Amino acid sequence: MSTGTGLGGATAQPLTLSKLDKVYSSRGRESFHAVKAMDLAVQPGELIALLGPSGCGKTTTLRMIAGLETVTGGSIMIGDREISQLPPGKRNVGVGFESYALYPPLSVRENLGYGLKARKDPQAAERVQAIADRLEMADLLDLRPAGLSSGQKQRVALARALVRNPPVLLLDEPLSHLDASARNRVRRELKVLQREFGYTTIVVTHDQVEALSLADRLAVMNAGVIQQFGTPDEVFDDPANLFVATFVGEPQINIIDGVLTGDGTVRLGSGTLPITITDQSAERSVKVGIRPADAALGTAGDAGSSDGLAVTVRFYEHLMEFGLATVDIPGVDARTVIQTPAVQRLAPGDQVTLTAPADRIYLFDPTSGDRIR
Ligand SMILES: Nc1ncnc2c1ncn2[C@@H]1O[C@H](COP(=O)(O)OP(=O)(O)OP(=O)(O)O)[C@@H](O)[C@H]1O
Ligand SMILES: [Mg+2]
Known part of the structure; x- marks a missing residue:
């Protein structure tokens, strides 16, 4: 041809x-x-x-x-x-x-x-x-x-x-x-x-x-x-x-140790986030995945609203098109990175509320790494 x-x-x-x-x-x-x-x-x-x-x-x-x-x-x-x-x-x-x-x-x-x-x-x-x-x-x-x-x-x-x-x-x-x-x-x-x-x-x-x-x-x-x-x-x-969740995506997905409560939420440290999941058996440990771009931080000073987690900003990078905030969730060892809109300037020490859509919170078995759906 x-x-x-x-x-x-x-x-x-x-x-x-x-x-x-x-x-x-x-x-x-x-x-x-x-x-x-x-x-x-x-x-x-x-x-x-x-x-x-x-x-x-x-x-x-x-x-x-x-x-x-x-x-x-x-x-x-x-x-x-x-x-x-x-x-x-x-x-x-x-x-x-x-x-x-x-x-x-x-x-x-x-x-x-x-x-x-x-x-x-x-x-x-x-x-x-x-x-x-x-x-x-x-x-x-x-x-x-x-x-x-x-x-x-x-x-x-x-x-x-x-x-x-x-x-x-x-x-x-x-x-x-x-x-x-x-x-x-x-x-x-x-x-x-x-x-x-x-x-x-x-x-x-x-x-x-x-x-x-x-x-x-x-x-x-x-x-x-x-x-x-x-x-x-x-x-x-x-x-x-x-493995796939952590390998694909930049910045990398946050993986946080959590507990599946059985009442439609997952516990992260001392707070909870709503999730959508069919597997609602008894309490169990899970790995919780939240992509930086999926979560949002409420404006400084509003920490403690009911459907989110009260977190503290440790570090903030302004990258022109967006920002990256590194936050501490109380009771969680690992730091969590959240992508923020360019207009939302944050500073270390700010107390804010972290929210994430329930259907964008991923759960994994801590031993096998398989998705829990
Ligand atoms: N001739 C060989 N003899 C023994 N082991 C080998 C041989 N060639 C490759 N391996 C091993 O097989 C595995 C896979 O190698 P391969 O080259 O396919 O990896 P890759 O995915 O292409 O990695 P990279 O991204 O670094 O190129 C590696 O652990 C490597 O050490
Ligand atoms: Mg190769």
């Missing part, structure tokens, strides 16, 4: 991981279970962000899909084709890994065109030029890889993954070395290209802003296990467990 842009288009394919498993074992070292029975169904043309802390198994997952790492168990399907035992070159997967070596003696232009020439693509030169223009790197085409900065190398790696029009595109931290403004622009362009050409895409990142802005759906991963898979709104508004 030719779209007239010199780039051509890929035929969108679903990518399905079933019970995918990876155990690293090497002689003389303890084996390590890096990816645990992972199920993930990516729709044709969908962009998934794989988000999680360092060491959780993101790169391992991509490397298994790309064929750069063996699979310990489970299957990887593109469309109805099982690919997990195929050599990398037969998988039809575009890979943008930073560590993926460029051939040093060739120019960037030759590096980008290499695979296309091998396939005898008559439009190789046009494609290379078109993708370089779109990624703001046309000025790099005649340089050698050794002369590039890490941000420039990263753009070359991204271009190389895109130029072959893969039906499935795997990108591992594709923008991490770009400066802030280039990063925003290239991120938008990447999303536009992905939409235009319909690559089924997995982007690995531990930058949640990148994940939230790029992804149709997020897979939040920890310790080799997907904790939640859903749209950014679902993951943010309805976190499956304590």
Whole structure:
């Protein structure tokens, strides 16, 4: 298919991981279970962000899909084709890994065109030029890889993954070395290209802003296990467990030890807040999650109103578009951060009332971390 842009288009394919498993074992070292029975169904043309802390198994997952790492168990399907035992070159997967070596003696232009020439693509030169223009790197085409900065190398790696029009595109931290403004622009362009050409895409990142802005759906991963898979709104508004709630959201959600009272409130220190919850069994300890932007502080001096908590401001940061107040809830050890409107200037020592909508107060089991609903 030719779209007239010199780039051509890929035929969108679903990518399905079933019970995918990876155990690293090497002689003389303890084996390590890096990816645990992972199920993930990516729709044709969908962009998934794989988000999680360092060491959780993101790169391992991509490397298994790309064929750069063996699979310990489970299957990887593109469309109805099982690919997990195929050599990398037969998988039809575009890979943008930073560590993926460029051939040093060739120019960037030759590096980008290499695979296309091998396939005898008559439009190789046009494609290379078109993708370089779109990624703001046309000025790099005649340089050698050794002369590039890490941000420039990263753009070359991204271009190389895109130029072959893969039906499935795997990108591992594709923008991490770009400066802030280039990063925003290239991120938008990447999303536009992905939409235009319909690559089924997995982007690995531990930058949640990148994940939230790029992804149709997020897979939040920890310790080799997907904790939640859903749209950014679902993951943010309805976190499956304590890990997801604390990992997604900036500033981070407040987690406070509390007690579920059984009468429609949760006790925090010496006060209570109303909650909406169906599980109203006997009194039990819970972890209470309140996002900084969900709560509000009443004006100074009104502490003690009935449906809120009387708190004391310890610290106030005015961040131009909004403020962040760090407050003490009486009887609670941890400090609580509340986002406030820019016009509400607070000062240390102010006594104010903290309120939060009942349906925005999250409760978690203190042992398992599971949501209590
Ligand atoms: N070849 C290997 N042999 C043994 N253990 C490995 C090997 N490669 C990775 N690991 C381990 O597997 C785990 C997952 O690694 P992986 O590179 O997939 O993490 P990641 O989520 O990509 O982290 P990061 O965000 O830091 O890139 C880590 O604990 C890592 O130490
Ligand atoms: Mg990694």
